[in-house]
Amino acid sequence: MRVTQGTFSFLPELTDAQIAAQVQYCIDNGWAVNIEFTDDPHPRNTFWEMWELPLFDAKDAAGVMLELDACRKAYGDRYIRISAFDASHGWESVRLSFIVNRPDEEPGFLLERQEIAGRAMRYTLRHRSATI
Template identity: 25%
Template sequence: MSEVQDYPSRLGDPASRRFETFSYLPPMSEEALRSQVAWIIERGWNPAVEHCEPENAMHHYWYMWKLPLFGETDVDRILDECRRCRDANPGHLVKLIGYDNQRQTQGTAMLIYRPQD
């Protein structure tokens, strides 16, 4: 059996914190992010974008970027909103959410952008 990898994530170090499943992986390429958005759309889920300061991400609610994109099926429009959120909030973490209409809950949530510093 292989050894379990330890991630040096510490509350006192905002740059090392892990949020959501994909934050443990290397940053997603644009193509990988496009695939995730397409996956959300294929399930009929409504995408939404949230953002937050890294130091407040564990203790505060995240800010919603506009309203969820109800019924949006254009991957490029969704990715454009993600980029607009990142550009308007350069020091924030940005998260993509897929709301499941049937279960009335989040079907998925993933950290898609981290601040450059």
């Protein structure tokens, strides 16, 4: 099972050249670029660990790609994503976010359904490795 989160999640993996093109698009729009990583890609886990500080002053994609390479060397066995934030309205909002690294083996998730009072349904999403 492949974790699908963020932009491009249903496409094949992006090459480094494609990642750099997306990063350059973010920089050209004045968005701050951030690199994050996690070993828990649960959809409700929106706060991943930050790699260094956000790259507010990045002028081109090459610097971001160097940071991405360093993050991959340190955490290549985890999920890594790039996010771009727009602060032009006085607050930061995510404009683009996409996964750029995945572990070799993705355990996936299991959706459990439970009938509760009044024939209502309760759904629980669990790591596949945490079940049974």
